[in-house]
Amino acid sequence: MSQASATKVAERAPFWDRVPRGMITVTVAVVGLFILSAVIAPSSVTKGPLLGMLPFASVLAIVALGQTLVVQQGGIDLSVPGAVSLTVVIATHQAAGDDSKLLKAVLIALVVLLIAGTLNGLVIGRLGLNPIIATLGMNALLYAVVLWLSGGIPRQTTDLLAKISAGISLGIPNAVYFAVAATAIVTVAVKKTVAGRRFEAVGANPVAAWAAGLRVRRHRTGAYVWAMVLYWLAGCLLAGILNKPTAYQGDSYLLPSVAAVVLGGTSLLGGRGFPIATALAALFLSQLDSFVLALGVSFAARTLVEAFALAIGVALYTVDWKGIRNRVFGEKRTIEAAT
DSSP: OOHHHHHHHHHHSOHHHHSOHHHHHHHHHHHHHHHHHHHHOGGGGSHHHHHHHHHHHHHHHHHHHHHHHHHHTTOOOTTHHHHHHHHHHIIIIITTTOGGGHHHHHHHHHHHHHHHHHHHHIIIIITOOOHHHHHHHHHHHHHHHHHHHHTTOOOOOOHHHHHHHHOEETTEEHHHHHHHHHHHHHHHHHHSSHHHHHHHHHHHOHHHHHHTTOOHHHHHHHHHHHHHHHHHHHHHHHHHHSSSOOTTGGGGGHHHHHHHHHHTTOOTTSSOOOHHHHHHHHHHHHHHHHHHHHTTOOHHHHHHHHHHHHHHHHHHHHSOHHHHHHHHHHHHHHHHHHO
16 A cells, blocks of 8 residues: 555544544543642642743653654653753853843853764764663763853843743743744654654664665664754753752753653654653643642652653553453453353
8 A cells, every 4th residue: 555545544534543542641631630630729720820830841841852752763861951951051151141142152052962962862873872871971971061060059040031931921921832832843843744754664663764775873863963952942941931040950850751751652662752742741740740739749759749650651551451451351251161
């Protein structure tokens, strides 16, 4: 069957058969969480808490989009904390509160992260180093630069960056617009372009993609480079949202970014990714954090909740529940027939 014929068949399929399972699951989870929040902790869904939660949800969504690209290639990026923190530090320390120096500062941060992403991609995609080891080492290197530049001392952001990132337009935080734009761009690039379909094909089966003439190493390297661009955007927004961001601001985005990817239905083994579902999962995790905070739960307990959400996501999409059900009920039917 030709690709055009396959596309026509897919378009004639029922709507619910064409919607990714991850999208359905995370949408139901988000709606259910907001309903639960309104019933049990109504203070968490009032205007003030929502306006405070949405900018951080937007930052997490952008970080998770970058993590999605990497996971689609069968990898994982543990350099997220260092990348976000370094962007924050450069944007605040190099600009030093001067709006005229802001553009230069954020461009320097972008160049540094592009170099880091390229190095990640080269040692993983071309030299075959384990992604966990490579990105963990890169994270340590980025944090070394963070401490060298900042000495661990926070510095106030510029007024311009605060206005761009933390401002509100039409009643919606500006960071939300950046997150929506990033999600739309990544979705179109991955789902609606030839390069995006090749990208997913390489992640799903590198051997078959290589046999088909696709450049596997280039796609894997590109995933880490584009991920760094998204981390840079998230770091710039975070530097403006917070008045005096610390040098370790990125630490809180590693586990949630992986959780958002998994809850969004992207397989940790690589292949198809679902950027919109990932962004919704970031909203879910952010509101979940706001919900448990409204209940007076400690930070340690909130971390356990995030880990639990990650475990649920892994179980939903990696365990063959249908096979387990068939084996269990099949064995029961066999026993009943024998007796």
